[in-house]
Amino acid sequence: MEHFKKIIDGKKYSEEFLQKLHPLSTEFFKNFNRKPCLAVILVGDNTASSIYVKNKVRTAKKNGIRSVEVILSRNVSEEDLLNEIFKLNDDQNVDGILVQLPLPIHISERKIINNISPIKDVDGFHPTNFGKLFLGDPNFIPCTPLGCFYMLKNELKVLSGKNAVIIGRSNIVGKPMASLLLSSNCSVTITHSKTENLREHCKKADILISAVGIPEMVDDTYVKQDAIIIDVGINRLQFVNSETKANETKLVGDVNFKKVVDIAKKITPVPGGVGPMTIACLMHNTIKAAYKNKKENFANFLGENF
Ligand code: NAD
Secondary structure (H helix, E strand, O other), X not given: OOHHHHEOOHHHHHHHHHHHHXXXXXXXXXXXXXXXXXXXXXXXXXXXXXXXXXXXXXXXXXXXXXXXXXXXXXXXXXXXXHHXXXXXXXXXXXXXXXXXXXXXXXXXXXXXXXXXXXXXXXXXXXHHHHHHHHOOOOOOOOHHHHHHHHHHHHHHOOOOOOEEEEEOOOOOOHXXXXXXXXXXXXXXXXXXXXXXXXXXXXXXXXXXXXXXOOOOOEXXXXXXXXXXXXXXXXXXXXXXXXXXXXXXEEEEXXXXXXXXXXXXXXXXOOOOOHHHHHHHHHHHHHHHHHHHHOOOOOOOOOOOOO
């Protein structure tokens, strides 16, 4: 099959997703005379984090969501950051709060996340939301796994009975991804840095999801014929341009696309795969939070469990 037919186009998926979402923010504005509102807190000047925040704010604006940016110095104390969160928790005009991770090492990420009101926790990292997801009664589902799940559901239609293998056990991706797939009756294996015989696990996967952060680690020796591959990794690779001899960087995933594309049935590219859907899901969670804040029914096109 030609390679382009194998691509799971996250950009296209996200555009369709946002088109379905937009009427809900318009409707909210009509009913409450204000837009749904997302507050984003950025601590420090990490380049990647600043780009992510800019993309989130830009997408919010395009989709009828007001955003409030709180930009704090890298040296901000944990107490001052907590005070910013308390103010946003109390602000009736703010529906969702996101703290861009990672935070500087003198601040406890867990403490910060635990103090975001669970009803405004659009990242879905608060223990209440995390627990609800694992109990099969989700409120806010973390955006990256939700986006991956949405694409998988659309590609495969039926997930029940599939062998899903996840590489990476983080709270942001691996663990919530496992919970979502389990709720859809997949048999799920979570692998990680201490897993023995990683390739053998991966070779059994009908669905292989990689969230590791090692450039192009997953090659053809990890992949079963006709597997569906979701590459969550975002890695900046330095290389020397052979024509100009200049040092350049490019984004690559955890998966060596060229080596696996002939074996895989479908695969997400990097960039243009998981990334755009992550942002789209953040918009979804924000609008959902806004309706919940107003104690209004949210006409969720993903189904009531999302
Ligand atoms: P993390 O560092 O928290 O977790 C990495 C996981 O990989 C760990 O569980 C670790 O055990 C596992 N691991 C490390 N080395 C391994 C190895 N050799 N073999 C098997 N497992 C190994 O990272 P994270 O936050 O889950 O992010 C993972 C990647 O996904 C990163 O590249 C990150 O940038 C990317 N990411 C992308 C998005 C997106 O929107 N596209 C969102 C979140 C994370």
